[in-house]
Amino acid sequence: MRGGRARxxxxxxxxxxxxxxAAPLARADSFCGQSIIHDYLKPLKELPTLRxxxxxxxxxxxxxxxxxxxxxxxxxxxxxxTAGKQEVGYFLDYTPTSPHPTxxxxxxxVTAKLSRIDSTGRVLQRIGFKQVRGIRFHxxxxxxxxxxxxxxxxxxxxVFRDGSGKRLGRFGRYLRAVESHSDVRFTLAQSAxxxxxxxxxxxxxxxTDRLLYGLGYSIEQFDGVNWxxxxxxxxxxxxxxxxxxxxxxxxxxxFKIPAETxxxxxxxxxxxxxxxxxxxxxxxxxxxxxxxxxxxx
Numbered sequence: 001m002r003g004g005r006a007r008x009x010x011x012x013x014x015x016x017x018x019x020x021x022a023a024p025l026a027r028a029d030s031f032c033g034q035s036i037i038h039d040y041l042k043p044l045k046e047l048p049t050l051r052x053x054x055x056x057x058x059x060x061x062x063x064x065x066x067x068x069x070x071x072x073x074x075x076x077x078x079x080x081x082t083a084g085k086q087e088v089g090y091f092l093d094y095t096p097t098s099p100h101p102t103x104x105x106x107x108x109x110v111t112a113k114l115s116r117i118d119s120t121g122r123v124l125q126r127i128g129f130k131q132v133r134g135i136r137f138h139x140x141x142x143x144x145x146x147x148x149x150x151x152x153x154x155x156x157x158x159v160f161r162d163g164s165g166k167r168l169g170r171f172g173r174y175l176r177a178v179e180s181h182s183d184v185r186f187t188l189a190q191s192a193x194x195x196x197x198x199x200x201x202x203x204x205x206x207x208t209d210r211l212l213y214g215l216g217y218s219i220e221q222f223d224g225v226n227w228x229x230x231x232x233x234x235x236x237x238x239x240x241x242x243x244x245x246x247x248x249x250x251x252x253x254x255f256k257i258p259a260e261t262x263x264x265x266x267x268x269x270x271x272x273x274x275x276x277x278x279x280x281x282x283x284x285x286x287x288x289x290x291x292x293x294x295x296x297x
Contacts, residue, residue: 038206038247040076043153043176047121050172061168065100067093071144078208079149080180088175089144090158094135103137107163112143115155151178180276183207186289192296195261200254201268201291203244211244213272217253222265257295267292
């Protein structure tokens, strides 16, 4: 990350991957069935199409060492009273790079605006307007706005014009602000199984947190007083860190109940690290996950 961008790109959660034991990295969907149970971005998909920002933080009409990109969490903005107001917008960073150590002054006008909109895209309120007139080499600019904690839909837009007023490019994105809340569940399709049947637990992330979890689990039996370890479950499992986004459900821990399993009450146990989407220090909370079931004759 280059100098100016390092000062303005913040707020996202780090993607964390733990190395496999004696195995290469693999995609999460190689191990888990994944589905969306709460599509937080569905209201944005129904709005009129906008031209999104170019990839690789470079504009097709700009010098190669002018970098441009969004600031903020992404399309889903999660806020709470302790995290403070969330910032969204764009950055411009015009710095020396190899093989482009020099640059010329750009006689451009760059304007950005943020509007609160309804479900059809109609503007309800102008939130903010910012402008940069002229972009000097060795300069960095931030065109950002603070969002209120109130859930709402927003449109963020930026327009580039040259010195004569001719439009060079226009980009935009929709945002949805929601209140932060945790809702993590570990469920089974049924409460009772026969020996030989397959148990398929599901981790359901109905809330706005991000989860990091692994493939390891254990199975215990209830002896009438305590939960005691059993020989059921995996003897060896891959040590891998997988992520679940807000509104996702995954199923990674399915196992077949051996034919010789005695009837009784069992539980499958694993855990997940819960990351609040608004937490900038990225500290997590380890949450135990248990799914109880019975093996019946």
